[in-house]
Amino acid sequence: MSDISTFIDTEVKSSDVLLFMKGTPKMPQCGFSGQVVAILEQIGVPYKSINILESAELRQGVKEYSNWPTFPQLYIKGELVGGCDIVREMAQAGELQTQLSEAGITAKASA
Numbered sequence: 001m002s003d004i005s006t007f008i009d010t011e012v013k014s015s016d017v018l019l020f021m022k023g024t025p026k027m028p029q030c031g032f033s034g035q036v037v038a039i040l041e042q043i044g045v046p047y048k049s050i051n052i053l054e055s056a057e058l059r060q061g062v063k064e065y066s067n068w069p070t071f072p073q074l075y076i077k078g079e080l081v082g083g084c085d086i087v088r089e090m091a092q093a094g095e096l097q098t099q100l101s102e103a104g105i106t107a108k109a110s111a
Helices: 002-014 031-043 056-066 084-093 095-102
Strands: 017-021 048-051 073-076 079-082
Touching: 002 056, 017 031, 031 084, 031 095, 079 084, 084 095
Parallel strands: 017 048
Antiparallel strands: 017 073, 073 079
16 A cells, blocks of 8 residues: 555645546546536646546545545645535635635636
């Protein structure tokens, strides 16, 4: 498990905005992942996504890494923001855009 833990830690720490999701941004495999992709696209923030359906080991590793049982999982500058409901509420309140801005990440618009 240490190889997958190292991979996850490296990805989280090396990406400004990282989304662990089911599927890909062009083809989400669940509605919650699709909603977070839509929010990030609407805000216009660059992000990296990792499809957790590609590996059971990856899926379990991310759950253990974050101590968060569900997907998607959004990270900003190495910090877990949360899943779909949290991201949606933060975007609607303008808090997601504020957190991105405070982290030095430029978004083109507001959701």
